[in-house]
Amino acid sequence: MHAVLLDKAHHAIKETLPERGNDHRLGFHLSPPVGWMNDPNGLVYYRGEYHVFYQHHPYSPQWGPMHWGHAKSHDLVHWEHLPIALAPSDPYDRDGCFSGSAVVVDDTLYLIYTGHVWLGSPRDDNHIQQVQCLASSTDGITFTKHGVIIDAPPGPEIMHFRDPKVWKRGEQWWMALGARKGDDPQLLIYRSVDLYHWEYLSCALQGVRESDGYMWECPDLFELDGSDVFLYSPQGLKPSGYANWNKFQNSYRLGKLDDSGHFNPSAALHELDHGHDFYAAQTLLAPDGRRLLWAWMDMWDCPMPSQAQHWCGALSLPRELSLEGDRLRMRPARELTALRKSQHGLQIPVVESASRPLDVRGALLEIEIELDLAGSTAEHFGLALRCSEDQHERTLLYFDAMARRLVLDRQHSGAGVSGVRSVPISPEQTRIALRIFLDRSSIEVFVDDGAYTMTSRIYPRPDSLGISAFAVNGTGVFGDLVAWELTDLKI
Ligand code: FRU
Helix, strand or coil, rough: HHHHHHHHHHHHHHHHHHHHCCCCCCCCCCCCCCEEEEEEEEEECCCCCEEEEEEEEEECCCCCCCEEEEEEEEECCCEEEEEEEEEECCCCCCCCEEEEEEEEECEEEEEEEEEEEEECCCCCCEEEEEEEEEEEEEECCEEEEEEEEEECCCCEEEEEEEEEEEECCCEEEEEEEEEEEECEEEEECCCCCCCEEEEEEEEEEEHHHHHCCCCEEEEEEEEECEEEEEEEECCCCCCCEEEECCCCEEEEEEEECCCCCCCCECCHHHHHHCCCCCEEEEEEECCCCEEEEEEECCCCCCHHHHHHHHHEEEECCCCEEEEEECCEEEEHHHHHHHHHEEEECCCCEECCCCEEEEECCCEEEEEEEEEEEECCCEEEEEEEEEEECCCEEEEEEECCCCEEEEEEEEEEECCCCEEEEECCCCCCEEEEEEEEEEECCEEEEECCCCCCCEECCCCCCCCCCCEEEECCCCCCEEEEEEEEEEEECCC
């Protein structure tokens, strides 16, 4: 049955491909050939290659019964799409193979995922069954399902019970799961010696609805520079000040996970990325010891204009994590410099209450530039990106001197999306170093070597390619700009 359903899905993809529109198609980010993509799943290094799976609906660019899409890369830059790995096919996963993770044992690749079933009709979020399931492959392409390894908790109190992240701790396998007990979120730990038989160990962390949201999706737990990091995607947090304005967040807490399976937080909750579109991040440990992270570069219930062109959803660029004090730093994976083609260097004269078009254009660009705060007097100054000739379309990235924040403004970015996000700039800071990746429908900003990041989707017209430097009411002083055209890999 599984094989038949996979064939059916591949057939549907092949049929739709000629109809796909490419106006917003990303050049160097992973996105589905057609159909829908959400969370990254099963990130793993297997037989010398990086494998990335993802939540995928091959039949339409809307969320639907979840499959696991699959791609691999030997260098984190060039990706090859592989056949779909998992399709919902059995009574326990009939309505979806939800998110999960992957591990390698003796050259066999194991996927651990959530089997989802709607119990009510019409379907409703309060009548579901979620179980944890196992599948394996010895060629990294075709997967055999092994069925349910952890049953749904008894009783009606826990129904949301998903997104297993499995890793080796000492001699045993540990699994972190997100759960919703009543209206409160929980992080649960199970353990196993063989991946097939699991015992419940602990509730590692218990939250309360009011302050912690109602569900922690896509947990990840890993050690980084001497701390343990609990990375997760809380649902139900309320906006507060500048924080938590997306529909759902992607956040983390530092602490210590002890041998009895309790997580003792040592620092406050932080948002991981500060753009509009960043969710369900997961990590893998690369063979050289780097902790690499990918996120879904979209957000639930947001406009997704590429749906009209038969595809939607993308993953962020892979990022390298490190710890600075009690905050995570994210840098673009160092391999990504291989995307660079021709380089342009520009000196930008001081801009006085004006907007000055720059001699660099493009949809696929990496840009490095510094904003000189000490030398500037403008209320706002920075860059306008993906500008149309008439300047009606533009995506702004600028320093707001009154608020002392770096602002990403996509109110005039093109189709569908809107809104403003920002990160704080400390009073002592005299300059901001920016590294920006533009793809046809995305912007990722790495601020001060990854101390903050802002990731958002934008949907400008294909011919909105200009860049300007601007300053409002005063002078804006810019460091030299270096831009690279980036390779269009048409992933
Ligand atoms: C997160 C999530 C997961 C779930 C998956 C379903 O975005 O809601 O909790 O497993 O998406 O597609």
